[in-house]
Structures are given as structure tokens and as C-alpha cells.
Amino acid sequence: MPEPAIFKASRIANSDTDGWLNEHAVVTDDAGRIEAVVPAATLGDASGMRVYDLGDVSLLPGLVEAHSHLHCSADLEAYANITSENDDRFVMRAVGAARKALLSGVTTMRDLGSRNQVAFPVRDAIEAGVVPGPRLLLAGTPITTTAGHCWMFGTEADTVDEVVKAVRGQVKLGANLIKIMSTGGNFTPTSNPRTPQYPVETLRAAVVEAERLGVYVVAHSHAAAGIRHCIDAGVHQIIHCRWLSSDPTVPMDYDPEGATRLAAEGRWVDPTIGLATLGEEARAAGAPPRKTHWSVAAARPSREQIVEMLQDMRDRGVRFTAGLDMGMAYADFDKSSYNAITFVESLGYTPWEGIAAATSVTAGALRVEDTVGSLQPGKYADMMSVAGDPSTDIRALASSVDVVKGGVPVKLGGKALV
Numbered sequence: 001m002p003e004p005a006i007f008k009a010s011r012i013a014n015s016d017t018d019g020w021l022n023e024h025a026v027v028t029d030d031a032g033r034i035e036a037v038v039p040a041a042t043l044g045d046a047s048g049m050r051v052y053d054l055g056d057v058s059l060l061p062g063l064v065e066a067h068s069h070l071h072c073s074a075d076l077e078a079y080a081n082i083t084s085e086n087d088d089r090f091v092m093r094a095v096g097a098a099r100k101a102l103l104s105g106v107t108t109m110r111d112l113g114s115r116n117q118v119a120f121p122v123r124d125a126i127e128a129g130v131v132p133g134p135r136l137l138l139a140g141t142p143i144t145t146t147a148g149h150c151w152m153f154g155t156e157a158d159t160v161d162e163v164v165k166a167v168r169g170q171v172k173l174g175a176n177l178i179k180i181m182s183t184g185g186n187f188t189p190t191s192n193p194r195t196p197q198y199p200v201e202t203l204r205a206a207v208v209e210a211e212r213l214g215v216y217v218v219a220h221s222h223a224a225a226g227i228r229h230c231i232d233a234g235v236h237q238i239i240h241c242r243w244l245s246s247d248p249t250v251p252m253d254y255d256p257e258g259a260t261r262l263a264a265e266g267r268w269v270d271p272t273i274g275l276a277t278l279g280e281e282a283r284a285a286g287a288p289p290r291k292t293h294w295s296v297a298a299a300r301p302s303r304e305q306i307v308e309m310l311q312d313m314r315d316r317g318v319r320f321t322a323g324l325d326m327g328m329a330y331a332d333f334d335k336s337s338y339n340a341i342t343f344v345e346s347l348g349y350t351p352w353e354g355i356a357a358a359t360s361v362t363a364g365a366l367r368v369e370d371t372v373g374s375l376q377p378g379k380y381a382d383m384m385s386v387a388g389d390p391s392t393d394i395r396a397l398a399s400s401v402d403v404v405k406g407g408v409p410v411k412l413g414g415k416a417l418v
């Protein structure tokens, strides 16, 4: 249970997450919320309050991760495991994954698809304090076509009626949002990443039903044709967004006008580019490449082509969320910092823009910016600290020292308390 406390640190991110407050303190209340952020020297009588002097660290809002798959194993066996393990194992994986993410500094996480209903009891157990983990926002199972992308842990639905029923089914189970696979994906041998899985009218039906029930739709989309369908259907957020050509001999079919429309209509895109950085680093360290299947083994866009396309999208005003695709090969649950690291190192973000992307900006995309994502009075005291200064060296973000969730420390001085 939270108790009134004071967290002092050498550097504390300001309320806009774009600069430091030096030698300040975060004052929290018995509801786990931030009461004030004040210069440490002005603190009055602290009797009755716990005081945590975190020392020479950079204290930031807890990371907000937009894209996990809690039940996946985050290694090269992810596909083999998902097609052979049972729900008990998935729940155990999810519990371990949630703790790992939390201790790395992730205090809010959106799961974009876990098998059967395994993510819901994990979310409930975290909320009840039974197991440690970030605040979870869940899609439930992804909605996909028969044999479509991630069918092995999705809800198969082909027609408008089936998709509408699948949306209702996930909301009934407690979903905070809907995930739909608008194209095939690299993970699923029986799908084709280069072509749409659904026509516009089916995606539109999912959007209308989701909005009627107070949730939003996030669509996985690799293919340019699938992205166009999502735009025409009014899908709220697009994942990957690689603009793959339907011609397997041509890498990409990027449509700048489509990007302009995404920006004008305020759609969010999760470019999942941190995963690429992790893959490159793993392979440089000797890890074997991830297996791909026929449809992606053809002309794949290069890293440079993807970066150039994403930079153009950003120049056109498209908003990016920090989503790693945790659970896939190379994307372990303690690697959320690679979202910001890659935004800075590859897409030209400033370090503060990268930090904001991984905290307040993505909180906005997840529709929880009123309660988390920045260190402001009234919001939950969800915080993480790192040694060094991530505003000059973004890689500092990768090593959390302290983690506080709802005013309760779960890691102090590098030592896990949960």
C-alpha cells in the first residue's frame, strides 16, 4: 500500500518531460499519486513521511510501452513455443514478463495480443497486488482471418459479422482496445505480409463497433495496400507500417500522400524500429538470424529504406508511439528503452524527444495521459531512475536503478524489492 513519501534526486524530469529540475523532490500521497515536485531545499517538516534519497540519479516518469505479447518467449523459439505450450505455461510466462518489464522501468504496458485469455487474469492479479507488474492495457486476443497472422493465438474471424462478434467478445472479456491483423505477418507461415487480410468494409465495421463500445482499434499492417485499407476504414493506430509492395520483387510501395493523411487525421503509428536495433545487436554478438518465410524472404526493404520512409512520415507530422513488439525474438521484456534509443540514434529525435516518446507521448496514444506518463501533481507516482544523464546519452535509459509504481518502490539502488 502506498504511504506518503518524499523521493529526492539530483535530476528530476520537469512536468513537460523536456528538461531537468536539479536537486528536487517528488512528494507523494497515500493514494500513490504525486502531490508536488519541489526544490529539495524547500521541503519542510518530513515527519510522518518516508524519505527516499535516491542520490545522483536521473528520475523520470516510468516508461510506457505500447506493444507487448506477454505470453511469448522473446527468443528464437517464440514461434515453436507459441504453437506447442499450454495456457498454464503462457500465464507463467506472462507473470515473469510483467515483473521483468516493471523492474526495467516500464510502469504502463499495452499488450497487443496474448493467447486465449491469459493476459486478463495477469492484469487482475497485478491490480490486486498478487504479482508485480506494470499497469496493463489489454487487447485480449488479436482478431485475424482463418490461418491469418497470429491465428495460433488469435480469434479467427473472416466476415463482417464474425469480426463484429469478435470485437464484442474481446470487450466482454475486459479488453481496453481491439487489435486486428490487417495484413499477414513475418511470424506466421500461413499468412502473407504483403497483402491485406481484410477489405475496407470489414475493418470499418470493427472500427464502428469498437467506437460504439468505447474502445479503439489498433491494426497490424505491413503491406502498403493494407495500410491504405486501414486509413480508409478510420483505424485509430497502425503497427509496423512498412508499406511493403504486393509485388515480392519490389521492397516497398511507400505512399507519402497516405502518410500525410495519417498525420492530418491524427492516427498513431508504432514503427517497431527498436526491435530492428536489438536484432542487429544480437546478430553482431553472434545470435543466428530469425527465421522468415517465403513471402518476406523476397525483396525486403533495407534498414536505410525503412529509416528514410519513417523520417519522411515524421516530417509529414505522423505521430509515433514507443512500441517494441516485446515477446518476439530479440525483444525481451526489459528492453523497452530501445524504443527511445532507436528514435534518437536512427530517426533524428533529440534525447528529450526520445524520452518523451517513451513516456508522455505514448501515454497519450494509450489514452492514459491524464493519470500517467509525466511527473505532474495528480498523476500516479510512476517513476524510474537511471545513473548518468539520458538527455546527453540516451543509452543511459537502458539501465534502471530505481523503479516506483503508484508511490511504492519496487526497485531501489538496483535491487529488486518484488
Ligand SMILES: [Zn+2]
Pocket: 067, 068, 069, 112, 325
Ligand atoms: Zn506484435
